Amino acid sequence: xxxxxxxxxxxxxxxxxxxxxxxxxxxxxxxxxxxxxxxxxxxxxxxxxxxxxxxxxxxxxxxxxxxxxxxxxxxxxxxxxxxxxxxxxxxxxxxxxxxxxxxxxxxxxxxxxxxxxxxxxxxxxxxxxxxxxxxxxxxxxxxxxxxxxxxxxxxxxxxxxxxxxxxxxxxxxxxxxxxxxxxxxxxxxxxxxxxxxxxxxxxxxxxxxxxxxxxxxxxxxxxxxxxxxxxxxxxxxxxxxxxxxxxxxxxxxxxxxxxxxxxxxxxxxxxxxxxxxxxxxxxxxxxxxxxxxxxxxxxxxxxxxxxxxxxxxxxxxxxxxxxxxxxxxxxxxxxxxxxxxxxxxxxxxxxxxxxxxxxxxxxxxxxxxxxxxxxxxxxxxxxxxxxxxxxxxxxxxxxxxxxxxxxxxxxxxxxxxxxxxxxxxxxxxxxxxxxxxxxxxxxx
Numbered sequence: 001x002x003x004x005x006x007x008x009x010x011x012x013x014x015x016x017x018x019x020x021x022x023x024x025x026x027x028x029x030x031x032x033x034x035x036x037x038x039x040x041x042x043x044x045x046x047x048x049x050x051x052x053x054x055x056x057x058x059x060x061x062x063x064x065x066x067x068x069x070x071x072x073x074x075x076x077x078x079x080x081x082x083x084x085x086x087x088x089x090x091x092x093x094x095x096x097x098x099x100x101x102x103x104x105x106x107x108x109x110x111x112x113x114x115x116x117x118x119x120x121x122x123x124x125x126x127x128x129x130x131x132x133x134x135x136x137x138x139x140x141x142x143x144x145x146x147x148x149x150x151x152x153x154x155x156x157x158x159x160x161x162x163x164x165x166x167x168x169x170x171x172x173x174x175x176x177x178x179x180x181x182x183x184x185x186x187x188x189x190x191x192x193x194x195x196x197x198x199x200x201x202x203x204x205x206x207x208x209x210x211x212x213x214x215x216x217x218x219x220x221x222x223x224x225x226x227x228x229x230x231x232x233x234x235x236x237x238x239x240x241x242x243x244x245x246x247x248x249x250x251x252x253x254x255x256x257x258x259x260x261x262x263x264x265x266x267x268x269x270x271x272x273x274x275x276x277x278x279x280x281x282x283x284x285x286x287x288x289x290x291x292x293x294x295x296x297x298x299x300x301x302x303x304x305x306x307x308x309x310x311x312x313x314x315x316x317x318x319x320x321x322x323x324x325x326x327x328x329x330x331x332x333x334x335x336x337x338x339x340x341x342x343x344x345x346x347x348x349x350x351x352x353x354x355x356x357x358x359x360x361x362x363x364x365x366x367x368x369x370x371x372x373x374x375x376x377x378x379x380x381x382x383x384x385x386x387x388x389x390x391x392x393x394x395x396x397x398x399x400x401x402x403x404x405x406x407x408x409x410x411x412x413x414x415x416x417x418x419x420x421x422x423x424x425x426x427x428x429x430x431x432x433x434x435x436x437x438x439x440x441x442x443x444x
Contacts, residue, residue, distance in 0.1 A: 006045040006087065007381055008391055010109040012096050014052040015059020016363050017353025018115035019079040020370035022048050025377075026085040033367075041378065047087040047394055049109070053095040054148065055409040055441045056417060057083070059117060061363070063147035066173040067190035068180065070431065075363060083411055089394070091401060092409035093442070099405045102322030108392045108400065111348045111377050114323065114332060114339070115370070118354040120316035124165060128284030129311075132156075137170050137312035144177055144198075146191030146436035156289075157201035159307025163293055165281050166312035167210035168218035172227065174310060175206045179230055179271050189425070189432045207274040207304060209295065210239075214256055214277055221255055227273055228262045234269040235262040239277040239297050284309055315359040323349070331358055337373035338380075348386050350377050407442055417444050 009025060011018045024032045024041075025048050031040040056062060058076050065072045083090060094100060096116075105112050121136040123129060133156060142150030162178055164171045177185070182199050190198075210217055214237070227235060237259065259275070278297055285292040285303065292305040317332070319325035324341040326333050332351045333340050339349035352373040353366050380386055392400070402408050417435060424433035435441050 004045075006047045007386075007388075008108075008110045008394065008397075009046060009048050009377070010105055010112045011048060011050045011115055012052075012105070012112065013059060013115035013117060013353070013355075014050045014057035014079075014090065014092075015115065015117055015353065015366075016061065016075075016079075017117075017356075017366035017370050018050055018052075018059070018113070019057075019082055020367050021113050021115060021352050021374055022050055022088060023078075023082040023085075024371055024374040026082065026087050028085070033371075041375075044381070045087070047089070049089045049091055049394070049397065050083075051094050051096060052090070052092045055092040055407075055438065056414055057090055057092065057411075063145050064141060065145075066141075066177065067145060067188035068176070068185065069173075070188065072363065073189075088411075089398075090409075090411040090414060091398070092414065093407050093438075094401060094405055097321045100401065102320060104400075106348055107390065108397050109348075110386050110388050110391050111350065111381070113350045113352055113373050113377065114320065114355060115351070115353045115373075116317075116320065116355050118315035118317040118330065118359045120318040120330065122311075122314045122316050124281060124284075124311050124313065126281055126283050128286065128290075131284055131286050131290050132288060133159075133286070133290030133307055134284050134309045135311070137164075137166070137174060137310055138315060140174060140310050141170065144190055144194035146189075146194070146434035148436060148438050148441070151191060151193065151436035155197065156307060157197055157203055159203060161205045161207065161304070161306040162203050162308040162310065163207045163209065163304055163306040164310045164312050165209045165293075166218070166314070167208050167275065167277075168312060168314070169220055169223045171208050171310075171312040172219050172223035174312060175208055175273055176226055176230065178203050178206055179233055179273065181231060186428070186430065189430065189434060191434055191436050193436065203308070204270065205272045205274065207276055207306070209279045209281060210275070210277045211280050212278065214259055214275075217255060217277070219255065221258060224255060224258050224262070228258075228266060230271070230273070232269045233266065233271045233273060235259075235266045236272055236274045237263050237277070238274055239279045315354065317355045317358075329358060331355055337369075337376035348380075350374075409442070413444075417441055420444050 025046050027042050031038040061076050121138040139150050143153050279295050282294045290309050292303050316330040324333050334351045337350050339346040350373040352370045421432040
């Protein structure tokens with residue numbers, strides 16, 4: 001027999017998967033989207049605490065989406081609406097695994113959904129990777145987005161050429177930001193420190209390396225097409241069989257056709273983007289700083305001179321103390337949304353988003369992932385599988401958290417930060433000017 005008190009759920013992570021999970025649990029009066037349409041699935045009162053290690057919510061929507069993708073950032077309005085539903089509470093500036101343990105959350109809450117994303121980076125694992133001027137896309141994207149973990153870093157943009165290893169959507173974003181005019185970037189929410197650095201940038205060419213041919217490129221059509229919108233920028237294709245593929249009468253598929261059209265249309269410009277296929281990096285060159293990269297294309301070695309090398313080869317999940325971890329895949333092992341350890345479900349623990357399935361898919365891919373976790377949680381609750389004895393009331397949890405972390409933030413704090421950033425931006429006709437350090441954010 002289920003008692004009448006609300007089911008108490010914690011969601012660790014306030015990015016897309018975490019917020020979609022909160023939306024499913026705190027369904028609207030019309031229900032929430034399960035299977036083939038709106039369904040009233042929740043039959044018991046639920047309260048949800050969304051816990052994030054940053055003082056601000058929305059995860060990669062704030063810290064990962066390219067600043068000139070303003071339409072994608074508008075999805076935050078959906079999360080804002082979820083956050084206003086009865087039973088929702090945001091608790092920021094809490095790092096699970098350090099400030100509070102997994103075992104404490106399991107004791108305090110009836111169930112916990114882990115939606116922590118992938119905040120690690122994959123490495124090239126080639127000689128010279130650690131030289132100054134060589135970095136991961138994770139760090140570079142965090143830097144120009146003003147993510148507090150990376151806002152203090154500096155990048156030397158006083159070079160003619162940058163090389164990006166990997167040709168997925170993140171690589172396309174970085175290439176576009178490096179070559180976009182400062183006048184255009186001033187209309188975005190790019191971090192002010194990045195805008196100042198890009199104003200002084202001397203980069204005129206970006207080479208994007210892909211290990212395979214254009215048919216197997218990782219970028220999507222919209223990101224590729226956006227390169228064609230860059231002013232005064234030539235698009236060039238090099239490497240292996242790429243030119244043969246593009247000139248073939250059998251050149252089909254949206255990406256191939258778009259690539260061929262871009263190359264035909266944008267032959268000249270003061271700046272260049274070189275999409276070099278069938279090329280693998282072998283070593284980063286230089287003494288104390290990057291001067292180039294040695295590559296191999298169809299067995300032939302070559303050197304590309306550059307002063308900046310960015311590895312855009314993917315994100316990777318990191319282990320959370322107290323939970324099982326698949327070190328090969330970089331994910332928390334799970335089955336149908338339930339965390340599993342040695343093949344058995346961990347009672348009351350669920351997982352959603354990149355940390356469940358790996359860093360792939362678009363923002364909307366997290367909807368189904370979150371739904372699976374919530375369906376598993378609700379099923380376990382209805383079958384009385386959740387250990388509800390001894391868990392804490394909401395006020396008691398907040399008291400414990402604030403005792404352990406006096407600087408814990410609330411959704412009202414976030415609204416204040418949002419208000420201040422928008423006000424700062426309005427003075428310069430920008431959507432916002434981000435506060436990019438923990439000290440600035442917490443002071444507000």
